[in-house]
Amino acid sequence: MRKLFHFLLTTIPRPVLIILSYPYRAFARLWYAGNKYTCPIEGKSYRKFLPYGALNIRENALCPGSLSLERHRLLWLYLKEKTNFFTAPKLKMLHVAPEQCFLDIFKKQKNLDYTTGDLVSPIADVKMDLHNPPFDDNTFDVVFCNHVLEHVDDADKCMRELYRIIKPGGWGIFQVPLDTTREETLEDPSITSEEDRLKHYWQKDHVRLFGMDYPKRLEAAGFDVKTEDYTKEIGPELTEKYCLMKGELLFFCSK
Template sequence: MIKSLIRLLLQIFPRPVLIRMSLFINRIVAVFLIGNKVECPVCGGKFRKFLPYGYTKATGRDNALCPKCLSLERHRLMWLYLQAKTDFFTKELKVLHIAPEQCFYKRFRKLSNLDYTTADLESPIADVHFDVQEIPFPEATYDVVICNHVLEHVTYDAKAMHEIYRVLKPSGFAILQVPMDFENPKTMEDPSVTDPKERERLYRQKDHVRLYGLDYADRLKSAGFKVLESKYAKELNAEMAKKYALPMNEIFYFNQK
């Protein structure tokens, strides 16, 4: 029932509306799931289970969405990676966060070490609005760019990658996670596919224009990045991975200029 309701809401309402709605709904739902079986490392919430999540039956999964901060598996993995593998939480950094996730943006904004700017094409929680294919900032402006689950929506992803690379300072890094088919060596895309239902069938969502394969790192390298590929979830012990409900097969890409 809950899974079907969430799927229906994701299908019916546009992203800006969902963002506004969730600010109120999640506070109520979280109360009914309080427990000790799972824990969100982002907000510290402890629950009997996480909520199900997914736009379609094929992409839906149980125990995915934190009812308190709305983190998904990938968000919890990213938070842990940034804590363990980078100086993101301690060093003075100028950060551009494109398509800011609700579970992150308020927490990042409170960090005194960050000069933090959010951006999006239309999100109501963004500081500035622009197309990631044409970023309106000078070269070498930012130490860090975060742009997760965006490139699969972008017509010319290579252009967006080059723009992100351009605005990074030398030795700066970008976190650019995307949905992937880990069984496919090559990204699947066809500009002639415009029917929403066919895009959903091929690319998992009706507003996706491609589904990345294992050649994703090569695409990032073509934009100039030095790419470190890591299955970070598998570096953690099984008990911790289960407790945080992490995506065990996710490849984490650390992209440095």
Template sequence: MKKLYKYLLNKLPRPILIRLSYLFRLVAPVLYKGEAVSCPVCEKSFSKFLSYGSQVAHRENVLCPYDLTLERHRLMWLYLKNHSNFFTQENLSVLHMAPEQCFIDRFKAQKNLNYLTADLVSPIADLHFDLHQIPLEDQRFDVVFCNHVMEHVQDPIQCMSELFRVMKPGGWAIMQVPQDFSRETTYEDPAIITEADREKHYWQKDHVRLFAKDYPTYLEKVGFETHIFDFHSHYSTEEIKRFRLMKDEVLYIFKKSIA
């Protein structure tokens, strides 16, 4: 049973997994009973998390068996829950691009949020549009989430400036991307076009660049201010281990200043 469960979690594509998650929610607490790791999103503890990733980027003990969160989801959740106005401020207008499925129901249930999801194609999103030209008015949103998108788009500066435009002054955004911290500058070569080459150079077959340390300068070019949420100063080494966060992940908060 445990083997089959693990097999399914590793082999099935994530969207299908999430559709089956009601089933997983019944069996996971029994199969992975324990206290070694805990997920701040579902607030449950387990003996361990599951492994996740492709053969190139396989990671052990990272996927919550209950709600399928990964390291980056748990870090973002901790920031939202304990270090931002996201769950407390009344009437926050939120745009969630390419919404992470582990968050949608929880965010929708928040009475203080005016919550809108959007995606190029995903049937679960409220709106469908191309980020290069957002069909929405200026200065509408207090908060924008757009994670793991900029490494796929043709013109990231254009997309970032569109997001900047639809945000209110004083608003903030989380726009995480896979980032190679061993590189100073973002790697993008027009000669890299095959899926095999893209996977080799950019880590995934549908990525069109590999962002590096200079990622925030892209956002700054369109007007954002960069802030870093230093989770190491808020959480102990034990907590970081127990939540299974990636200890070198950098969580950026991009702000649109009022002035």
């Protein structure tokens, strides 16, 4: 079953997976019910989470109900405790490549003027290419763009575009797969096959693997960047309970 689940996740096109996931969630919430692990986003507990990963399969990574991964649960906790995301009177927000675990919640959030955008996602409001997003300068108070910049042709141009469309005083969070053992981002034009991309970039549709120079590249686009290792504040007990990835970094980017 574990191998079958991994095969389906890595072979079915993402837009199809998104559509199929909705009926699956209702079944999974019942099948995996328990009290060992908790998803802070939906506030429900389970006997186990599902494995996930393309190159290295991570146990207890995907919440069967909300479909959140470790990075989503970490972001949720950070937003609740460290930002005004839920308390500011009104925020105009763009969510690039919107994650299902957040979509319905953010749509109902009364303090958000919420827009989603993506090139292929069937759940996005606006079909858009991040190299040329169809928005005026200084439009948004908040932008989320998570696990996108490893897919695009020109990451630095996309970072500059993100900076352009955020208002002065606004902020964004742009998570990426990050190799913390690598000082510089790996971008090699000779790495083109799916097999080689999986080996070097951790996923067959990635075109780079960011290293610890990632915040410097965000700063070069104009952002003030604060690097946060929030699992240190959360502590080991809650890190395990929420199935977080110890040491995962968040980059809070302000303009």
